Amino acid sequence: MAVTLADVAARAGVSSATVSRVLNGNYPVAGSTRERVQRAVAELDYVVNGQARALAAATSDLVGVLVNDVADPFFGLIASALQAEVGVGAAEPGGKLTVVCNTGGSPEAELTYLTLLERQRAAGVVLTGGAVDSPAHSTAVLARLARLAASGTRIVLCGRPALTLPGESAPLTTLAFDNHGGARRLTEHLLSLGHRRIGYVTGPPERSTTGHRLAGHRAALAGHGMGPGTDAGADADQLIVHGGYDRNAGFDATLELLRRDVGVTAIVAANDTVALGVCAALRDRGLSVPGDVSVAGFDDLPFSADASPALTTVRIPLQEAGARAGRLVMGRTAPPPGGVATIATELMVRGSTAPPATRRS
Amino acid sequence: MAVTLADVAARAGVSSATVSRVLNGNYPVAGSTRERVQRAVAELDYVVNGQARALAAATSDLVGVLVNDVADPFFGLIASALQAEVGVGAAEPGGKLTVVCNTGGSPEAELTYLTLLERQRAAGVVLTGGAVDSPAHSTAVLARLARLAASGTRIVLCGRPALTLPGESAPLTTLAFDNHGGARRLTEHLLSLGHRRIGYVTGPPERSTTGHRLAGHRAALAGHGMGPGTDAGADADQLIVHGGYDRNAGFDATLELLRRDVGVTAIVAANDTVALGVCAALRDRGLSVPGDVSVAGFDDLPFSADASPALTTVRIPLQEAGARAGRLVMGRTAPPPGGVATIATELMVRGSTAPPATRRS
DNA sequence: AAGCTGAAAGAAAGCGCTTGCTGTACGCCT
DNA sequence: AGGCGTACAGCAAGCGCTTTCTTTCAGCTT
Numbered sequence: 001m002a003v004t005l006a007d008v009a010a011r012a013g014v015s016s017a018t019v020s021r022v023l024n025g026n027y028p029v030a031g032s033t034r035e036r037v038q039r040a041v042a043e044l045d046y047v048v049n050g051q052a053r054a055l056a057a058a059t060s061d062l063v064g065v066l067v068n069d070v071a072d073p074f075f076g077l078i079a080s081a082l083q084a085e086v087g088v089g090a091a092e093p094g095g096k097l098t099v100v101c102n103t104g105g106s107p108e109a110e111l112t113y114l115t116l117l118e119r120q121r122a123a124g125v126v127l128t129g130g131a132v133d134s135p136a137h138s139t140a141v142l143a144r145l146a147r148l149a150a151s152g153t154r155i156v157l158c159g160r161p162a163l164t165l166p167g168e169s170a171p172l173t174t175l176a177f178d179n180h181g182g183a184r185r186l187t188e189h190l191l192s193l194g195h196r197r198i199g200y201v202t203g204p205p206e207r208s209t210t211g212h213r214l215a216g217h218r219a220a221l222a223g224h225g226m227g228p229g230t231d232a233g234a235d236a237d238q239l240i241v242h243g244g245y246d247r248n249a250g251f252d253a254t255l256e257l258l259r260r261d262v263g264v265t266a267i268v269a270a271n272d273t274v275a276l277g278v279c280a281a282l283r284d285r286g287l288s289v290p291g292d293v294s295v296a297g298f299d300d301l302p303f304s305a306d307a308s309p310a311l312t313t314v315r316i317p318l319q320e321a322g323a324r325a326g327r328l329v330m331g332r333t334a335p336p337p338g339g340v341a342t343i344a345t346e347l348m349v350r351g352s353t354a355p356p357a358t359r360r361s
Numbered sequence: 362m363a364v365t366l367a368d369v370a371a372r373a374g375v376s377s378a379t380v381s382r383v384l385n386g387n388y389p390v391a392g393s394t395r396e397r398v399q400r401a402v403a404e405l406d407y408v409v410n411g412q413a414r415a416l417a418a419a420t421s422d423l424v425g426v427l428v429n430d431v432a433d434p435f436f437g438l439i440a441s442a443l444q445a446e447v448g449v450g451a452a453e454p455g456g457k458l459t460v461v462c463n464t465g466g467s468p469e470a471e472l473t474y475l476t477l478l479e480r481q482r483a484a485g486v487v488l489t490g491g492a493v494d495s496p497a498h499s500t501a502v503l504a505r506l507a508r509l510a511a512s513g514t515r516i517v518l519c520g521r522p523a524l525t526l527p528g529e530s531a532p533l534t535t536l537a538f539d540n541h542g543g544a545r546r547l548t549e550h551l552l553s554l555g556h557r558r559i560g561y562v563t564g565p566p567e568r569s570t571t572g573h574r575l576a577g578h579r580a581a582l583a584g585h586g587m588g589p590g591t592d593a594g595a596d597a598d599q600l601i602v603h604g605g606y607d608r609n610a611g612f613d614a615t616l617e618l619l620r621r622d623v624g625v626t627a628i629v630a631a632n633d634t635v636a637l638g639v640c641a642a643l644r645d646r647g648l649s650v651p652g653d654v655s656v657a658g659f660d661d662l663p664f665s666a667d668a669s670p671a672l673t674t675v676r677i678p679l680q681e682a683g684a685r686a687g688r689l690v691m692g693r694t695a696p697p698p699g700g701v702a703t704i705a706t707e708l709m710v711r712g713s714t715a716p717p718a719t720r721r722s
Numbered sequence: 723a724a725g726c727t728g729a730a731a732g733a734a735a736g737c738g739c740t741t742g743c744t745g746t747a748c749g750c751c752t
Numbered sequence: 753a754g755g756c757g758t759a760c761a762g763c764a765a766g767c768g769c770t771t772t773c774t775t776t777c778a779g780c781t782t
């Protein structure tokens with residue numbers, strides 16, 4: 001049915017080995033022969049069978065990327081940039097296809113997709129966000145990754161905690177986001193505006209990012225003498241609500257915060273999506289942003305600049321990170337020394353934060 | 362290096378054919394033998410080589426989806442739902458990996474990825490949005506699709522114009538969005554609010570969607586006696602600005618519309634992203650939405666409900682469409698009769714549209 | 723003119739799997 | 753008891769390519 005190498009060879013009057021060599025250009029072929037072969041290829045509209053090639057040459061044209069959900073702009077931006085980097089002019093030899101796997105944050109799905117990618121002998125795998133910090137899961141993932149690495153699959157972690165393979169000294173290649181620093185600067189910004197009662201809506205507890213951002217927030221408070229041991233920090237826990245990474249979590253958490261009646265003048269959200277929910281809840285209760293309560297997010301997703309008021313947030317250069325992960329997984333770039341590179345984050349001050357309303361006590 | 366079928370066979374004391382049969386479960390194997398094989402598989406941690414399997418069985422575990430850009434929520438939602446549908450419990454036999462290809466709307470990229478997918482002998486291909494309505498391109502794409510179809514690759518078009526393979530009577534399986542109807546109802550909504558001067562910012566001219574939406578808009582106007590031939594429709598062209606699908610296009614187009622000073626009381630945008638730009642431009646000029654000018658979008662992307670004011674728009678059930686495309690491309694669902702199914706759109710009335718401000722003439 | 727070199731082409735052995743066909747041994751029928 | 757059908761299991765032939773090793777042959781050297 002389909003045209004094969006042999007067909008092309010027959011038409012060009014050469015052996016299939018020669019055709020293969022013309023196609024791959026890694027062996028001397030006389031100019032005239034090359035031309036004849038190329039003509040035959042064009043005439044027959046021959047397209048190499050990637051599976052046969054992969055089997056024979058023990059290579060693969062696939063790169064996998066594990067994301068929570070590619071519909072989430074956070075992951076979409078990473079995946080998009082990665083794909084652009086990996087796909088290269090696409091026809092170019094070495095250009096690879098990107099397999100997107102939505103894990104939904106489920107450890108089982110993550111393992112399953114890892115197996116599927118191993119089955120396809122993927123050339124590389126990029127793991128993003130979704131890490132669930134359970135030791136059991138980490139162990140299982142590590143086992144899979146160890147086998148992948150052993151079989152030559154390049155592995156890159158992007159925005160998730162560094163992982164060290166058993167028996168290795170350096171961790172796997174990792175692009176870590178500076179969540180801690182970003183969160184710290186964000187809270188410092190609020191403090192410098194004069195806020196002293198700052199609510200905080202966390203992300204899902206099992207996500208490592210959640211902890212890092214919260215820690216940054218606390219570091220900022222501590223730096224202003226509002227640490228846990230201090231007077232000002234006495235009811236610090238009351239200002240924190242545990243949420244999740246979606247809009248509704250922000251909405252509900254905000255209602256809870258208001259119910260506690262702790263007098264917040266600002267609320268920091270786990271990320272921009274949550275911040276949207278926070279704003280919605282505040283408006284729902286008749287409070288204006290930032291007139292009554294300032295709101296800040298994290299990630300600087302595209303919609304954040306267009307929200308009204310525009311959201312003060314912390315920018316993570318997701319596209320740069322995705323592109324860099326792409327280069328790393330293709331082996332076009334050397335891994336950072338020590339395996340781990342930290343991606344800087346940047347405070348974006350916009351309209352959703354302002355000094356607290358002056359009120360008589 | 363890697364564990365092969367033969368290794369498992371040796372360990373289980375059977376032939377590799379038997380191992381293959383146990384793995385595929387498509388041939389009778391005695392219970393005791395099956396068990397022994399399964400134990401060997403587990404002990405050796407065997408993972409089948411997908412490429413070898415694909416070559417031998419002439420099957421593939423890949424499904425490709427061509428999108429403009431997966432970072433764009435419009436495509437991200439489709440891709441995500443598609444992936445979820447196609448990936449099935451993932452381990453399940455028949456679960457396929459989704460290859461995401463960003464074409465950036467470029468015809469060449471589209472062709473290149475189609476070739477790449479043919480090379481991998483993809484089991485199916487879903488083409489979304491990005492169609493550029495140039496005849497040359499259509500012809501080239503058709504040629505590629507014809508070959509793919511001939512080799513058994515299932516093809517589904519999602520949100521792009523139906524295409525008929527040369528020599529075929531029925532078009533390829535297509536999920537078409539009812540852009541025309543949605544746009545018509547949207548404009549009718551504005552008309553019924555009392556708007557008579559309605560600006561329109563189009564999408565990119567080469568996109569088929571652009572034409573359909575604009576046609577729907579015009580149909581609504583015509584239905585209210587405001588067609589091109591009428592008095593009211595005399596300067597209809599002045600009310601239309603040609604734009605693109607991004608925020609800046611909306612911003613610039615709006616400024617242009619205001620510059621023309623045609624007295625618009627409402628602006629319909631090509632899509633939600635554009636609408637965001639429209640709102641930004643209006644605010645930039647000191648106009649309030651919907652106080653001074655009503656604004657409407659299209660697509661009902663997730664951020665639209667959270668914009669403030671919340672955006673009146675036309676909902677396209679992108680996730681349903683993606684999931685359905687997934688089922689079709691997997692052959693789990695029969696194609697719609699006639700090949701083409703139209704996906705209904707729904708008017709979502711929210712806060713960004715209101716009756717025009719009463720003004721003395 | 724014989725021998726050598728090196729470039730170019732071919733033969734053929736796999737890569738790891740599936741599957742049609744060929745055994746083989748058992749149970750069952752008559 | 754002899755012949756058959758049935759249920760498994762194995763053999764071996766590919767799937768379409770890459771790549772090692774061999775062969776061929778033109779062009780030089782001495």
